[in-house]
Amino acid sequence: xxxxxxxxxxxxxxxxxxxxxxxxxxxxxxxxxxxxxxxxxxxxxxxxxxxxxxxxxxxxxxxxxxxxxxxxxxxxxxxxxxxxxxxxxxxxxxxxxxxxxxxxxxxxxxxxxxxxxxxxxxxxxxxxxxxxxxxxxxxxxxxxxxxxxxxxxxxxxxxxxxxxxxxxxxxxxxxxxxxxxxxxxxxxxxxxxxxxxxxxxxxxxxxxxxxxxxxxxxxxxxxxxxxxxxxxxxxxxxxxxxxxxxxxxxxxxxxxxxxxxxxxxxxxxxxxxxxxxxxxxxxxxxxxxxxxxxxxxxxxxxxxxxxxxxxxxxxxxxxxxxxxxxxxxxxxxxxxxxxxxxxxxxxxxxxxxxxxxxxxxxxxxxxxxxxxxxxxxxxxxxxxxxxxxxxxxxxxxxxxxxxxxxxxxxxxxxxxxxxxxxxxxxxxxxxxxxxxxxxxxxxxxxxxxxxxxxxxxxxxxxxxxxxxxxxxxxxxxxxxxxxxxxxxxxxxxxxxxxxxxxxxxxxxxxxxxxxxxxxxxxxxxxxxxxxxxxxxxxxxxxxxxxxxxxxxxxxxxxxxxxxxxxxxxxxxxxxxxxxxxxxxxxxxxxxxxxxxxxxxxxxxxxxxxxxxxxxxxxxxxxxxxxxxxxxxxxxxxxxxxxxxxxxxxxxxxxxxxxxxxxxxxxxxxxxxxxxxxxxxx
Ligand code: GLA
Numbered sequence: 001x002x003x004x005x006x007x008x009x010x011x012x013x014x015x016x017x018x019x020x021x022x023x024x025x026x027x028x029x030x031x032x033x034x035x036x037x038x039x040x041x042x043x044x045x046x047x048x049x050x051x052x053x054x055x056x057x058x059x060x061x062x063x064x065x066x067x068x069x070x071x072x073x074x075x076x077x078x079x080x081x082x083x084x085x086x087x088x089x090x091x092x093x094x095x096x097x098x099x100x101x102x103x104x105x106x107x108x109x110x111x112x113x114x115x116x117x118x119x120x121x122x123x124x125x126x127x128x129x130x131x132x133x134x135x136x137x138x139x140x141x142x143x144x145x146x147x148x149x150x151x152x153x154x155x156x157x158x159x160x161x162x163x164x165x166x167x168x169x170x171x172x173x174x175x176x177x178x179x180x181x182x183x184x185x186x187x188x189x190x191x192x193x194x195x196x197x198x199x200x201x202x203x204x205x206x207x208x209x210x211x212x213x214x215x216x217x218x219x220x221x222x223x224x225x226x227x228x229x230x231x232x233x234x235x236x237x238x239x240x241x242x243x244x245x246x247x248x249x250x251x252x253x254x255x256x257x258x259x260x261x262x263x264x265x266x267x268x269x270x271x272x273x274x275x276x277x278x279x280x281x282x283x284x285x286x287x288x289x290x291x292x293x294x295x296x297x298x299x300x301x302x303x304x305x306x307x308x309x310x311x312x313x314x315x316x317x318x319x320x321x322x323x324x325x326x327x328x329x330x331x332x333x334x335x336x337x338x339x340x341x342x343x344x345x346x347x348x349x350x351x352x353x354x355x356x357x358x359x360x361x362x363x364x365x366x367x368x369x370x371x372x373x374x375x376x377x378x379x380x381x382x383x384x385x386x387x388x389x390x391x392x393x394x395x396x397x398x399x400x401x402x403x404x405x406x407x408x409x410x411x412x413x414x415x416x417x418x419x420x421x422x423x424x425x426x427x428x429x430x431x432x433x434x435x436x437x438x439x440x441x442x443x444x445x446x447x448x449x450x451x452x453x454x455x456x457x458x459x460x461x462x463x464x465x466x467x468x469x470x471x472x473x474x475x476x477x478x479x480x481x482x483x484x485x486x487x488x489x490x491x492x493x494x495x496x497x498x499x500x501x502x503x504x505x506x507x508x509x510x511x512x513x514x515x516x517x518x519x520x521x522x523x524x525x526x527x528x529x530x531x532x533x534x535x536x537x538x539x540x541x542x543x544x545x546x547x548x549x550x551x552x553x554x555x556x557x558x559x560x561x562x563x564x565x566x567x568x569x570x571x572x573x574x575x576x577x578x579x580x581x582x583x584x585x586x587x588x589x590x591x592x593x594x595x596x597x598x599x600x601x602x603x604x605x606x607x608x609x610x611x612x613x614x615x616x617x618x619x620x621x622x623x624x625x626x627x628x629x630x631x632x633x634x635x636x637x638x639x640x641x642x643x644x645x646x647x648x649x650x651x652x653x654x655x656x657x658x659x660x661x662x663x664x665x666x667x668x669x670x671x672x673x674x675x676x677x678x679x680x681x
């Protein structure tokens with residue numbers, strides 16, 4: 001018996017089950033196998049990833065105060081599919097909700113043998129003692145170990161299959177019954193050599209703010225640009241397609257853009273709306289966090305901007321290059337490149353040595369025809385522990401505008417309402433209230449809004465348009481008041497990662513928020529996790545499978561979410577690029593109506609989401625969240641339409657024909673078919 005077995009026996013003995021759990025069933029015909037020896041990192045689950053001998057949050061497994069060394073940590077809704085081919089005798093374990101949820105969550109564990117349920121734990125809540133099971137499974141071919149959310153949604157449903165063990169005939173081994181992963185496959189057609197104008201069709205600017213917009217167009221170069229009906233105050237550079245200048249009067253201006261090359265000409269309407277609202281369509285760009293995180297440097301930012309141009313992404317409407325956390329000085333890092341004075345003698349914030357020339361950096365990015373963003377927090381420290389804006393909000397906003405920034409992500413982090421009592425008492429040290437705290441239920445609505453209102457007012461005073469991106473992880477139903485505090489977008493969730501559980505858990509949970517999205521204010525289910533990601537400095541290929549990546553981009557487009565690429569732009573492979581350069585898919589995201597899709601049909605793990613488009617069509621995603629290929633159907637009655645409809649496959653950019661009453665498609669594991677459905681003319 002090794003050390004682990006002894007500890008495990010102690011844990012189970014404490015539950016009064018030493019006779020079966022953790023004790024070795026010595027027999028010459030069978031052997032016990034810990035199921036945690038299987039690689040469970042890719043099992044189906046609603047959040048995070050499956051882990052051996054650890055919880056879903058990578059901690060020691062603990063159920064109602066009892067710790068376990070062995071087992072599998074997962075998250076509802078999840079399935080561990082096992083193949084045992086009639087060679088298993090018994091399965092046993094102890095299950096429960098992990099204590100790491102801090103008193104939240106509720107789950108039900110069940111075991112299915114050849115598709116039929118043979119055991120069920122009943123609802124398990126925080127502090128429900130671990131329940132034990134020991135099941136005879138002789139002759140069974142497949143087993144599904146299922147955790148469901150007990151019917152109340154799967155927030156905080158951290159589930160432990162502790163001491164999970166299977167007894168098999170000697171020599172036989174259980175395997176995970178996981179489907180093969182598809183190879184990357186490219187559906188997006190290559191851009192044509194003739195001109196095509198892409199990107200947003202509507203652009204907001206405040207009166208008096210510098211206007212800065214580059215026409216996005218694909219097609220062979222050289223290309224020349226012109227525009228009919230440009231309002232007074234704006235000029236167009238025919239060579240680059242850059243429109244700049246200033247508008248003084250509020251109003252809507254309809255412009256016709258033209259792009260011409262040796263092979264032809266394209267034209268497209270473009271609406272300029274001069275008024276208080278900016279960010280009329282979701283922001284499209286890149287952010288440093290999901291790849292470089294705390295390792296980011298100004299050189300990375302420049303390289304990302306260069307790659308945005310060289311890869312051609314700029315020609316599809318990608319616009320922002322955003323620095324996330326770690327451009328500021330760190331409070332106590334040993335890394336000299338994060339050290340230095342926090343502010344100068346006048347209180348002006350100072351970047352860390354990795355960002356020696358902020359105006360030079362913004363000029364560099366602007367000269368490429370792109371816009372640039374940065375990050376701060378309303379508390380004394382960012383989430384990573386760098387200097388932020390508490391007590392300096394207006395001065396910082398002025399500094400950001402002077403440096404030339406166009407976008408601010410404002411991340412709650414160390415803010416807490418206690419800071420406010422000391423706002424004017426300069427002898428008080430904010431560090432004492434500067435630990436990371438999350439807004440909690442005792443906060444009033446005003447407490448949640450206050451820091452965002454302070455920065456909103458500071459930004460409004462700037463002679464420059466700065467997109468305001470709120471990040472407070474969706475607390476206090478931010479979608480209900482995000483627009484009132486000036487938010488052009490607001491995060492609706494905790495941070496995403498590149499696992500199916502995280503991405504699909506976040507994405508498919510956006511249903512119900514559609515009422516709150518509209519031009520100038522969008523729900524933000526967090527940044528994209530395709531390409532080379534890794535939260536720096538070590539990067540890896542996204543763990544999402546190709547189908548899952550199609551689901552990610554399709555769903556985020558339907559959701560009218562900001563599209564912020566999270567990977568290393570200098571390492572874009574053809575597959576990743578194909579996901580980001582499909583103009584018909586991007587048009588779903590950038591549609592001027594600014595509607596967000598909602599779920600219109602649900603059949604087990606098959607979901608249909610639909611979004612109303614400006615041209616009267618519907619963009620529709622047929623999603624398969626299951627582990628096997630399935631046929632997904634959209635009925636016209638679910639879309640509120642009837643009669644003959646033309647269905648177009650948006651990823652392939654191909655009409656599929658006319659359909660009546662419904663459309664159905666085979667959809668791969670975790671995949672999508674994204675279509676546009678328009679009445680037949
Ligand atoms: C939070 C945010 C992330 C990122 C980090 C930076 O976790 O949600 O998107 O900005 O902070 O520290």
